Amino acid sequence: xxxxxxxxxxxLLGKPKFLWLLMLSLCMGQAFAQSNVTGKVTDLEEKIGLxxxxxxxKGSTKGTSTDMDGNYTISTAGVQNPILVYSFIGxxxxxxxxxxxxxxxxxxxxxxxxxxxxxxxxxxxxxKNDLTGAITSITENDxxxxxxxxxxxxxxxxxxxxxxxxGGGAPGSGSTIRIxxxxxxxxxxxxxxxxxGVPIDNSDISGSANPLSFINPNDIESFNxxxxxxxxxxxxxxxxxxxxxxxxxxxxxxxxxxxSFNSRFxxxxxxxxxxxxxxxxxxxxxxxxxxxxxxxxxxxxxTNWQDVIYRTALTxxxxxxxxxxxxxxxxxxxxxxxxxxxxxxxxxxxxxxxxLGLSPSFLDDHLTLDLNLKVANSKxxxxxxxxxxxxIGFDPTQPVYASNNEFGEYFNWIDPNGNGIEALGPxxxxxxxxxxxxxxxxxxxxxxxxxxxxxxxxxxLKAVVNAGFDKSNTDGNDxxxxxxxxxxxxxxGSTAFYKQDRNNTTFQAFLNYVKxxxxxxxxxxxxxxxxxxxxxxxxxxxxxxxxVTPLRNYFKTEYRLASQFGxxxxxxxxxxxxxxxxxxxxxxxxxxxxxxxxxxxxxLAWKLNEQFDIDNTFSDLKLRxxxxxxxxxxxxxxxxxYLAAYTPGQGLLYQFGGAFYDVLRPNPYDAQIxxxxxxxxxxxxxxxxxxxxxxxxxxxxxxxxxxxxxxxxAPAGTNFSxxxxxxxxxxxxxxxxxxxxxxxxxxANFSWDLNFNATYNQNKITALTxxxxxxxxxxxxxxVSGGTGAYGQIHSTGYARxxxxxxxxxxxxxxxxxxxxxxxxNEDGVISELDRYHYENPDANFFLGFSSQMxxxxxxxxxxxxxxxxxxxxxxxxxxxxxxxxMTGAGNFIxxxxxxxxxxxxxxxxxxxxxxxxxxxxxxxxxxxxDNINVGYDLSSLFKTSKLRANLGFxxxxxxxxxxxTGLDPEVQNGIDRNIYPRPRTYSLNLNLNF
Numbered sequence: 001x002x003x004x005x006x007x008x009x010x011x012l013l014g015k016p017k018f019l020w021l022l023m024l025s026l027c028m029g030q031a032f033a034q035s036n037v038t039g040k041v042t043d044l045e046e047k048i049g050l051x052x053x054x055x056x057x058k059g060s061t062k063g064t065s066t067d068m069d070g071n072y073t074i075s076t077a078g079v080q081n082p083i084l085v086y087s088f089i090g091x092x093x094x095x096x097x098x099x100x101x102x103x104x105x106x107x108x109x110x111x112x113x114x115x116x117x118x119x120x121x122x123x124x125x126x127x128k129n130d131l132t133g134a135i136t137s138i139t140e141n142d143x144x145x146x147x148x149x150x151x152x153x154x155x156x157x158x159x160x161x162x163x164x165x166x167g168g169g170a171p172g173s174g175s176t177i178r179i180x181x182x183x184x185x186x187x188x189x190x191x192x193x194x195x196x197g198v199p200i201d202n203s204d205i206s207g208s209a210n211p212l213s214f215i216n217p218n219d220i221e222s223f224n225x226x227x228x229x230x231x232x233x234x235x236x237x238x239x240x241x242x243x244x245x246x247x248x249x250x251x252x253x254x255x256x257x258x259x260s261f262n263s264r265f266x267x268x269x270x271x272x273x274x275x276x277x278x279x280x281x282x283x284x285x286x287x288x289x290x291x292x293x294x295x296x297x298x299x300x301x302x303t304n305w306q307d308v309i310y311r312t313a314l315t316x317x318x319x320x321x322x323x324x325x326x327x328x329x330x331x332x333x334x335x336x337x338x339x340x341x342x343x344x345x346x347x348x349x350x351x352x353x354x355x356l357g358l359s360p361s362f363l364d365d366h367l368t369l370d371l372n373l374k375v376a377n378s379k380x381x382x383x384x385x386x387x388x389x390x391x392i393g394f395d396p397t398q399p400v401y402a403s404n405n406e407f408g409e410y411f412n413w414i415d416p417n418g419n420g421i422e423a424l425g426p427x428x429x430x431x432x433x434x435x436x437x438x439x440x441x442x443x444x445x446x447x448x449x450x451x452x453x454x455x456x457x458x459x460x461l462k463a464v465v466n467a468g469f470d471k472s473n474t475d476g477n478d479x480x481x482x483x484x485x486x487x488x489x490x491x492x493g494s495t496a497f498y499k500q501d502r503n504n505t506t507f508q509a510f511l512n513y514v515k516x517x518x519x520x521x522x523x524x525x526x527x528x529x530x531x532x533x534x535x536x537x538x539x540x541x542x543x544x545x546x547x548v549t550p551l552r553n554y555f556k557t558e559y560r561l562a563s564q565f566g567x568x569x570x571x572x573x574x575x576x577x578x579x580x581x582x583x584x585x586x587x588x589x590x591x592x593x594x595x596x597x598x599x600x601x602x603x604l605a606w607k608l609n610e611q612f613d614i615d616n617t618f619s620d621l622k623l624r625x626x627x628x629x630x631x632x633x634x635x636x637x638x639x640x641x642y643l644a645a646y647t648p649g650q651g652l653l654y655q656f657g658g659a660f661y662d663v664l665r666p667n668p669y670d671a672q673i674x675x676x677x678x679x680x681x682x683x684x685x686x687x688x689x690x691x692x693x694x695x696x697x698x699x700x701x702x703x704x705x706x707x708x709x710x711x712x713x714a715p716a717g718t719n720f721s722x723x724x725x726x727x728x729x730x731x732x733x734x735x736x737x738x739x740x741x742x743x744x745x746x747x748a749n750f751s752w753d754l755n756f757n758a759t760y761n762q763n764k765i766t767a768l769t770x771x772x773x774x775x776x777x778x779x780x781x782x783x784v785s786g787g788t789g790a791y792g793q794i795h796s797t798g799y800a801r802x803x804x805x806x807x808x809x810x811x812x813x814x815x816x817x818x819x820x821x822x823x824x825x826n827e828d829g830v831i832s833e834l835d836r837y838h839y840e841n842p843d844a845n846f847f848l849g850f851s852s853q854m855x856x857x858x859x860x861x862x863x864x865x866x867x868x869x870x871x872x873x874x875x876x877x878x879x880x881x882x883x884x885x886x887m888t889g890a891g892n893f894i895x896x897x898x899x900x901x902x903x904x905x906x907x908x909x910x911x912x913x914x915x916x917x918x919x920x921x922x923x924x925x926x927x928x929x930x931d932n933i934n935v936g937y938d939l940s941s942l943f944k945t946s947k948l949r950a951n952l953g954f955x956x957x958x959x960x961x962x963x964x965x966t967g968l969d970p971e972v973q974n975g976i977d978r979n980i981y982p983r984p985r986t987y988s989l990n991l992n993l994n995f
Contacts, residue, residue: 035077037104041070041086044107048748050088053108056254058083058095063256067946068858068938085254120224120245122234123464123510123525123565130521130571132579132603133231133626134682134699136160136739139222140249142755142851144864145934146955147266147315147986148217149340149349150210151246152177157849157866157931160737160757161227161699162242165973167209168981169268171340171349172380174210176973179227179242180701181733181761181843183678185779185795186725187709188634191225191242192235196372198448198468198506199238201533202634206500207380207440207474209349214376214444214472216336216353218262218319221249227737228701229628229680233601234567236583237631240678240705248372249321250357251332257324259995266315268984270343271958273306274877274968275899279396282896289884289907294894301399305391308400309429313341313984329360343984345433347383351376366454373447382438382478389979391429393881393895400430408435408483413893426893435483440476440498445469448506460515464527466508474500494543501536510565523569531561559639560588577605587633591642594674601628603682620688620695632676635709641725642671668724676727678705696740703733710768711779729768731801735761750856757849763800763841780805782976786880786916792976793842800841802975804874807836809920817904817920819883820911831914839919842975844926845870858938864931868971873925875900875967876978879916885909900966925970930959936990953990958983 041053049070056063057079066072076082076098084104087093091108098104119128119137128137136159143154152175156164161180167173182189190202195215205211224245226232232239277285279302286295321334338351353376361368402411410431448468455461482493510527540552565583582600603626609618635641646664680703688695707727738758745752769776782793782802794805808823825835846869853862880886881897883906888894906915936953943950963970967977 036073036075037084037098037102038071038073039104039106041066041072041088041106041108043091044109048746048751050091050108053086053088053091054252054255056085056087058085063254065256067949068940071946073946120222120247121231122226122243122245123508123527123567124512126523126569129607129620129622130569130577130605131231132569132577132605132624133226134161134228134624134684134701134737135231136162136225136227137222138225140220143217143220144932145862145953145990146932146957147264147268147317147340147988149315149317149338149351150175150213151215151217151220152212154217154220155223157864158755158757158851159223159225159849160739160759161735161761162225163759163844163847165971166983167973169270169343169983170209170347170383170385170981171342172209172213172351172378173981174213177244179225179244180703180735180737180759181763182801183240183703183705183731183733184632184676185708185729185731185765185801186635186711187632187676189241190634191244192232192238193244193246194235195246195374195446196248196370196448196468197450197466197508198446198470199235199531200446200470201502201504203535205442205444205472205474205502206498206537207442207476208378209380209382213349213351213378214353214442214446215246215374216319216334216338216351216355216376218321218336219248219334219353219355219374220246222247228626228682228699229630229678229703230579230581230601230603230626230682233599233628233630234565234581234583235630236563236565236599237561237585237587237597237633237675240630240632240676248355248357248374249323249332249334250359250370250372251323251325251330253325253328253330253359253361255324255330258322260319260321260323261993262317262319262991264315264317264988264990266317266340266986266988268313268315268341268343268986270310270982271985272968272982273304274392274979275966276306276392276896277396277899277901279303281899281902282396285884285887285897285901286894290888290894293892294888297395297892297894299395299397299399301397303394303396303398303400305394305396305429309345309387309391309433310343310982311341311345313343315340315986315988329358331359332357342383342981344383344385344388344981345430346381348381349378351378353377363456366456366459368452370450370452371447372450374445376442376444378442378444380440380442382440384432384436384438385979385981387427387429387432388981389877390426390432392877392898392979394426394429395894396896400428406483407431408481410435410483415892426895431483435481436479437481438476438478440474442472442474444472446471460513462512462514464508464510464512466506468506470502470504470506472500472502474498494541496541497539499538501534503534504532506531519573521569521571521574524567526566527564529561529563529565532558533560534558557639558588562586573610575607575610577607579603581628585631585633589633589635589639589641590674591671594642594672597631597675597677599629599631599677601626603627617690618688619690620686622686624682624684624686624699626680626682626684628680630678630680632678632705632709635725641669642673644669670724670726672727673709673725674707674727676705676707676709678703680704693743693746694740696738698739699737701733701735701737704730704766705732706730728770729765729797731763731765733761733763735759750854752854753852755849755851759847760845761843761847762845763843765795765797765799765801768795768797782874782974784874784876784879784916784976785978786876786886790913790917792874792876792917794838796838799838800843802843803841804839804872804919804922804975805836806839806874806917806919806922807831807914808839809918817906817918819904819906819908820915822914822918831911836917840872840922842872842874842972843870844868858941860936860938861934863933865929866931867926867928869926871925871970872922872975873965873967873970873972874976875921875923875965876976877967879918879921882906882915882918882921883908883912885912923965923967925963925965925967925972927961927963927965927970929961929971932957933959947995949992949994951992953988953992955986955988955990957986957988959985 051068053066082098163178165176226243319336323332336353355374358371410428450466476498478496512525536556538554567581586596605624609621684699686697708729711723742754778796780791784790784792793802810821848867851864878900934955939950
């Protein structure tokens with residue numbers, strides 16, 4: 001049959017090129033999907049949008065992620081038969097063939113196994129649901145927000161059993177971190193900190209207020225805290241005080257390229273001052289208690305010296321990061337700059353940081369390489385914090401400035417001859433700050449290369465090699481102007497310098513075998529680790545006076561650790577779990593016979609929800625038991641305490657003929673010093689109730705430390721004047737930890753999360769002598785200023801460490817303290833050292849944390865509160881000016897006093913040293929602090945493009961404190977308040993942009 005075609009059709013069909021194009025387009029319609037796919041990803045159970053879900057095109061480097069409401073758009077142009085892969089932490093991944101679809105909505109279900117795999121433990125990861133030890137994990141979503149300049153501030157108040165006390169408000173100030181109480185008396189009580197697999201040195205770094213200040217908090221992804229020995233014993237010799245594993249952010253395979261910028265501007269002000277006598281009160285006091293010559297010293301000004309030395313402090317913190325894939329290699333690079341002023345004049349920290357992480361893989365992903373490098377340069381301007389105490393005591397009737405050239409136009413006390421007398425009297429507080437320039441410049445580098453090989457033909461077996469370094473160098477100068485009259489070399493000025501180089505290296509190699517056989521799961525790991533620590537210091541002082549010889553001091557020290565370790569994790573029927581670890585550590589700090597220690601641990605767990613088929617009710621119900629031994633060799637008194645050594649005789653010279661030679665004296669030592677050991681037992685219960693959206697844990701623990709590394713007086717007749725470091729004594733910590741997480745509301749437009757944690761810890765020294773000696777009081781500690789060689793605390797058997805050891809004050813019928821009258825404890829009719837008694841201790845029995853976070857549409861609001869209960873503080877600021885007698889000195893000057901003197905009315909010079917050690921000045925310093933209030937708003941909807949996500953936040957820190965303590969701040973390290981650098985209230989405006 002003959003078909004008829006139009007002329008146009010005939011013309012087109014007659015062209016072979018058109019036929020080819022038509023056939024190609026038909027094939028392309030089948031092979032390639034639409035160029036854009038849009039949709040929404042929601043939670044299967046909660047029916048709410050999931051932000052941050054990764055959507056990747058399988059087999060390519062293309063990808064994107066969902067916005068705050070779970071919406072996404074992805075281009076599939078140029079990809080044949082595209083398959084979209086949807087993945088999110090804690091959810092089951094999905095793969096969907098696009099075909100001709102242009103809109104794909106996906107609901108992701110919970111994936112317990114995915115949740116289990118995200119917990120970082122020693123030398124690897126472990127499924128969260130299979131943990132047998134006391135391990136707490138916290139990620140960046142739960143970090144503390146605001147003016148955070150050092151890493152530990154991110155988790156303050158967030159974790160049970162972890163107590164973090166800042167050293168004050170100085171820029172970059174260090175913190176005291178205690179996990180379940182400290183385990184030692186004279187060795188370190190700091191936890192081991194591991195950054196991306198590199199254990200770092202806990203010792204102080206010259207030129208930096210905090211060993212952790214080099215890490216940019218914006219680079220941190222998670223903290224994992226190993227609290228009990230069953231979890232921490234894999235680190236052996238350095239884990240007696242727990243382990244904090246810090247994991248930094250890295251690029252992820254298949255992730256879309258993302259540029260992030262964060263900028264924060266903060267304003268800080270001190271919120272209170274030490275209460276001192278006003279100028280008029282001071283004039284009256286000098287008139288009543290001073291001599292005629294002292295009364296003649298009074299000025300006519302009205303100066304608040306605390307206002308003079310403090311200021312409003314501004315901080316800028318800017319960070320830029322780039323994350324993505326470069327030819328299939330995941331990467332993350334970041335740079336940051338922090339410029340933080342302190343509220344004390346002249347104090348400042350400038351930090352420039354950079355990080356780079358690469359994660360290439362080879363051999364069809366059988367071989368992976370993780371490369372991490374962090375570099376930081378910090379410049380710290382250290383203010384003379386002695387000005388804080390001086391401002392409290394300086395005469396408020398004197399002016400700040402005076403017409404003189406000799407002292408830089410600052411008012412100064414002078415003797416009748418016009419010479420400065422600051423060697424005896426107080427300095428001008430502002431002059432102390434402005435005429436001293438103490439700057440430390442620190443460069444620090446930390447990096448590692450981790451190689452992981454999954455064996456071909458045996459993928460259950462992996463070999464891991466990790467090599468890392470932690471290197472730093474410091475150059476500092478402390479310049480005192482010749483205008484400071486207190487200079488001991490006739491106002492010639494001085495320059496003290498300090499240099500330090502630290503070069504620490506680590507090498508780890510281990511095998512890991514994971515195999516599931518029917519109902520049995522085996523995870524076996526064994527390996528070797530070597531660590532080397534080198535420190536090199538040089539210090540000295542140059543004086544402006546030409547005939548004064550500059551002082552120089554140089555030393556270099558090194559110690560090493562070599563270890564073998566192994567761990568077995570076993571699970572049966574996903575119900576019964578067991579973990580066994582052992583580590584053998586060797587340290588060069590001890591003699592060969594005592595060099596090695598063996599540290600075992602064991603832990604058991606029982607998943608009750610799996611055993612009794614109650615998984616629909618309980619998302620988690622697991623009993624845990626753990627036991628283990630950890631070691632301690634981190635001594636505070638040198639790297640070779642077992643060796644005989646000599647030191648110069650502190651200025652003593654021996655004349656031989658016409659020459660003088662340094663005298664060397666022997667140092668005390670113990671050739672048999674060995675490992676301090678801590679044995680830990682833990683009982684725990686993890687729980688999660690699905691319907692109530694409640695989860696949490698409770699742990700009971702006991703830690704017993706034996707062979708304490710301790711300082712005792714050298715035996716009589718040994719010719720040693722110093723204390724000797726040896727193993728003697730024991731102490732224990734026992735307590736309870738409780739954590740509960742609750743989500744009362746979780747809807748599409750409104751969610752609310754609550755967290756509460758509580759810790760009870762009791763510390764007690766159980767022995768301090770090798771034999772029972774009831775007459776041995778203990779070791780005095782805790783320097784108290786205002787007296788000569790005064791110690792206000794003691795380590796004694798049967799008491800908490802650093803218990804206050806003071807005179808018991810006697811009061812009249814009206815409750816007013818009687819000056820110089822104390823209880824005669826031994827009833828011998830004489831008040832002496834023998835009448836001091838044990839009274840309270842500085843450690844809180846309870847510390848609590850409570851946080852809340854709400855989100856309504858684009859608005860979020862949260863806060864963090866902390867409380868310490870049962871902690872006591874000796875108010876040394878008040879005790880040092882407890883008597884009107886303290887107002888007048890032996891020279892040509894007068895002091896101001898704490899206003900507490902109006903309550904005591906003390907005025908006599910008799911028994912001043914005992915008054916300064918009165919229990920009257922010990923106060924209950926329990927407190928409740930609102931640490932942080934934060935408000936944020938998602939600005940993304942204001943922009944037309946979905947590629948830009950923006951968030952604006954406002955944060956207030958140190959909002960309020962409720963306490964009965966009369967001093968400046970009840971949160972005091974070690975319990976003796978000696979003019980702490982005030983912690984300011986800080987207001988921060990934060991902008992986050994993600995492209």
